[in-house]
């Protein structure tokens with residue numbers, strides 16, 4: 001089927017957009033303005049404008065300390081900004097607590113913490129249904145629920161575990177799962193509230209390369225189910241493979257946006273990475289960036305000699 005060049009919805013609509021930071025999207029599910037968060041004298045986030053396209057997979061990348069996690073925390077109500085406003089499905093989310101944000105259809109995954117690792121897989125899933133109250137609300141597990149509500153939660157959890165091929169691990173402690181299985185559990189748990197927007201925190205971290213493809217398939221299937229995905233990731237292969245759009249942060253600000261191919265060739269992105277000290281697996285981008293810069297310098301030299 002030929003691509004619909006006039007599409008305003010989904011990933012297709014992103015083709016041909018300007019690559020300026022904060023560029024408006026044709027059908028945004030999430031819109032933020034002037035979001036600032038400082039820690040002491042350090043400005044962790046200073047985002048002028050951000051829009052996330054509905055039904056697309058958007059990657060949020062940037063060097064260590066760029067403010068990605070802080071922005072995730074702010075948007076999902078786990079942290080409070082110094083200033084700024086944002087809305088989800090045209091409804092303001094400023095000041096809305098995390099569990100209510102989740103109920104409205106926007107959830108974020110968390111890397112499995114020590115406490116959650118001590119619970120079984122099914123217990124983790126059931127906690128997901130409480131709308132991300134998190135481990136402070138572990139008591140939610142033991143709070144009496146209506147039997148029918150409990151049955152419904154268990155049924156949904158078991159369906160998701162089967163879909164994510166974790167059903168045989170149902171009674172195992174989450175801490176005993178492999179890196180890839182933990183990532184599947186984090187994702188499955190987030191789906192307990194049937195969210196429209198799923199925010200994934202480094203979905204590839206600690207995953208065995210052999211499992212990466214299957215995990216990538218899971219993320220793509222979220223989009224096929226009609227969900228919107230926003231993810232933070234250092235693994236550039238993943239970013240290239242599955243993102244429809246990439247937003248690049250550096251020093252708290254959005255410095256560039258575009259398709260994966262556009263941002264990876266963008267000077268502003270190369271500068272952001274080369275200008276920062278980082279210790280994660282951005283080697284591939286580094287390599288490309290260094291090569292691109294070397295080529296640019298050689299071209300400049302050649303041009304000088306040509307004159």
Ligand SMILES: Nc1ncnc2c1ncn2[C@@H]1O[C@H](COP(=O)(O)OP(=O)(O)OP(=O)(O)O)[C@@H](O)[C@H]1O
Pocket residue numbers: 039042043044062063064065066067068069070071
């Ligand atoms: N609770 C906090 N207290 C003080 N400083 C913080 C806090 N949280 C984050 N920061 C600082 O804010 C800046 C942005 O951090 P953040 O974790 O959001 O970056 P990031 O882009 O997610 O980095 P990484 O890729 O390493 O996870 C960093 O300089 C960090 O040290």
